[in-house]
Amino acid sequence: MDNNKSYTVSETKDVEMFFHGYAADFDSIYGHTKKRSAWDKFLDKYFRRSMRLRYNLVLKYAANTNIETILDVGCGGGVYCEALLNMGKTLTGLDIADGMLKLAEQKTKRFMAESKVNYIHSGYIEHTFAEEFDTAVLVGFFDYIKSPLEIFEKLKTEVNKELLMSFPKSGGFLGWQRKIRYRMRNCPLYYYSKSDLESMFAKVGWQNKAEIIDIDRDFFVRVIL
Template identity: 40%
Template sequence: MKTNADDSEIRQVGDFFHSYAVDFDSIYGGRRNPVSRLIDRLFRKSMRLRFQRTLSDLSDPILQSILDVGCGSGRYAVELLKMDKEVTGIDLAPGMLAIAERACKGLFPADRYRFILGSYPDTVLGRRFDAALLIGFFDYVQDADAVIQGLKRDVERLFVASFPKASGVLALQRKIRYRLRNCPLYFYTEADIHELMDRTGVVNYRITDLGRDLYLRAELVSA
């Protein structure tokens, strides 16, 4: 059951990423200064690894319709559209969705993508998808169990997700930075993910350590 505290955290996350949209998108692009790019190369290797791993796992031609949960500025959506996938993205931040819309408009047929302003799994999508990705999403979610149950409702075949690791200097630094910005943040151990899968009845999955993140690929059995 969702509480007022849950609603408050959802608003905090949405407000944070709305204000942070342009700076966040530049992590994937080329508009950062040389010092920032050096830091990205040194400390954000896992972001590149999870980007590559995600696109590889979703490249199977049988996976045609993709749900991008926490789609942000649409960087994954663009690459999936290049693979001729159909993409539906959902995000809390209007600023992020505006960037995603601009990235896709005119480059891909309008009927191949859709971006929705809303929270997941609360938003009713009205259909099922072949696969889903949740990259950089569980970092900000209080009720991970509800999200997995939402995926079992909305997804036919598989989902991939990233979970920020609880240990390390980068995790500590990130905890402090996000606390100062009043944005909730959640970290995971591999045992936490195993327990989450056990509680939600997901049995066919694989966890890969990407350094800063734990990457999950999970198969779902259709109802």
């Protein structure tokens, strides 16, 4: 077990280093910052439809007026934080990569001044929260997680209304292309089938609470707690 743990910690370090260096490029996928190459534009058009779909779903579900406080786990460059803050929510963004958090802070300066958002530089498992949240958003996060069950058990203790999460699907051209690209840069990557998700959700008692929505390259999951 200890071996498994130290492996996970070193993997987490690899993810941190990868995203610290990749921050500006990743952020530019959303199209409002750095100039995109022709190849990137091609990928955006044909393969990154899932990113738009999951973004729309998060905004749709989070619009519920019962939801006031949101934890964004793996908040990255803060695209979701900014949109949710604009909807009047109170945000906590957590990310393991400092370069990502700097971008998030730049985007949401005015909300930081109003104490509507705070950022935490940490791995999710490593951080203990003093408060509970209405909702947690975990988008583009489980791609890098070796032990999702550990994350689910922690979320159960910190979130009381709902979870909005994405899981990348196994297979397909982009899946393989991406896996090779990430492996070359030492970043682990995990994919999921629908039955993987169903069996994990059964283990944490969410079999009747999780709605799994097929959105192209991802599964989008909403869990009502």
